[in-house]
Amino acid sequence: MTHPELMISNNILHEFKTCTQxxxxGxxxxxxxKGHQWTFFYRLGRIVWAAGGSHPFRRWRRNMAQYCPQVDIDKLNLRGEDLETNHWDYRILEILYKRQKIQRDQIHAFVENTIAELLFDLAQQTNFVSASCDRSQEVILETPMSFTSxxxxxxxxxxxxxxWSEAGLANFSPDxxxxLRKPEQLQQQVSESVYKNFVNLINGQYTLRDLAAKMKQSIVPVTRSLLPYILKGIIELVEVPDLPLLVTAVQKSPASSQVNTSNAPLVACVDDSPLICNMLEEIIVAxxxxxxxxxxxxxxxxxxxxxxxxxxxxxxxxxVANGYEICTQLRRISAFSNTPVIILTGNDGLLDRVRAKVVGAxxxxxxxVVSDKVMSVVRKYLPVKTQPQLKRRLDQSHLKVCH
Incomplete structure (x- = not known):
């Protein structure tokens, strides 16, 4: 991985060249x-779209913010079943284009960056050696909006x-x-303003790619600036889950709208991410x-x-305050001595689990956050009977984009 020239080899590159020739x-x-999978869609020997990778939803959100900032993702009304297709992301772009919400040049930039990211991940994760290739002549994108050589x-x-490799980053995935693992050491080494920026951004919620996009900088200098702290153990790079798009439930039927929830159990979510809070709210309320x-x-x-x-x-x-600290304080209050406290995390580590138990979680x-997982936990600790009509609202969603 430390020798970029070794990347130019064998069957995968041959497959790409063959498709072009x-x-x-198809x-x-x-x-x-290791089970990683990527799909490259071709039309007349050119790549017109790519899908797969570790974080398809994060990538789509990031590209929308960068190339189509006029579109408010939170106001998109999406059908759940269409998000299950292998080109759901491209389909949404098509809908937005037909409704004149985005322009063709925006789509071209979006497509180019998506293909570039996935090719980079393919190179890093397979070293162009340990992978299998399968071609299918099924044409999925009949009229592509962008062609890439x-x-x-x-x-x-x-x-x-x-x-990336020459910057000393070959062993780090941009995903x-x-x-921030050792804030005290960091505070001794940087100014107060820089420290505050680190605390706000280096919190395990943003990938290196997300951070670069938020800072409107290239990913290489952003990651390179973090490297000294990573090597000292002040910062740790961890795997994080994808961030699925919100699926809007079908409007309540008259029967379900009459359900009285005034005496229903109250569930709280303490999370600085609006996305996580909104997803939990949709599941819990439904x-x-x-x-x-x-x-x-x-x-x-x-x-x-x-x-x-x-x-x-x-x-x-x-x-400012992490979940461990808040849980410790809650357990000191008699009213919360027996309240179920569920720790939310993107890192399923044994150390975190042990520490969560120690502080009383x-x-x-x-x-x-997915519905079945959330409601399984809720039912485990609360006397909840799911309303059948309400549950169906999550299962019968339709894909469309609001005007």
């Missing part, structure tokens, strides 16, 4: 021995890999998220329970004491 129509699927993409991938969200860790205790929820989801990593739930 044959003016191939798709090429590449799968590594595969030869140009291969050259760009090799160049970007060389820059890892930095977490199952007939009441819900409150607290995104400011400083306000967590006062709000919880005031509302006295029956169950609390508590994010592990937040600015009831249970541990790893992200991503």
């Amino acid at each position: 044959l003016q191939y129509n 798709y090429l699927k590449v799968k590594s021995t 595969a030869n140009v993409s291969m050259k760009q991938m090799q160049d970007s890999w060389k820059i 890892l998220a930095p977490v 199952n007939g329970l009441r819900f409150i969200k607290i995104q400011d860790a400083i306000q967590a205790l006062p709000t919880l004491i005031q509302d006295k929820p029956d169950l609390i989801f508590l994010d592990l990593i937040m600015p 009831t249970d541990f739930m790893t992200k991503p």
Whole structure:
């Protein structure tokens, strides 16, 4: 991995070249021995789209923010079943284009960056050695909106890999998220303003790619600036889950709208991520329970004491106060001595589980937040009977994009 020239080898590159020479129509699927999978869609020998990788939803969100900033992702009305297709992301772009929400040049930039990211990941994770290739002549994208030269993409991938490797980053995936592990040591080495920026951004919620996009900088200098702290153990790079898009439930039927939830158990979520709070709210409310969200860790205790929820989801990593600290303080209050506290985290580590038990957490739930997992935990600790009509709202969603 430390010698970029070794990347130019064997069967995968040959497959890409063959598809170009044959003016191939269909798709090429590449799968590594570790189960990673990528799909490259072809039209007339050119790559018109790519899918797969570790974080398809994060990638889509990031590219939308960068290339289509006029679109408010939170106001998109998406059908759940269409998010299950291998080109759901491209399909949404098509819908937005037909409704004149985005322009063709935006789509071209979006497509180019998506293909570049996935080719880079393919190179890093397979070293172009341990992978299988399968071609299918099934044409999925009949009228693609952007055409990319595969030869140009291969050259760009090799160049970007060389820059990444020569910067000393060959062993780090850009899909890892930095977490501040030794804040005291960092505070001694940087200014107060730089320290505050680290605390706000280096919290395990943003991958290296996410951080670069938020900072509007290239990923190489951003990651390179973190490298000294990573090597000293002040910052750790960890794997994080993807961030699925919200699926809007079908409107309530008259029968379900009459369900009285005024006496239903109250569930609280303490998490600085609006996305996580909104996803939990949709799941909890759709199952007939009441819900409150607290995104400011400083306000967590006062709000919880005031509302006295029956169950609390508590994010592990937040600015100012983490989940361990808040849980410790809660257990010192008699009113919360027996309240179920569920630690939310993107890192399912044994050390975190042990520490969560030590501070009095009831249970541990790893992200991503999905309905079955959430309600399984809720039912385990609360006397909940799911309303059938309400449950169906999550299962019968339709894919469309709001005007």
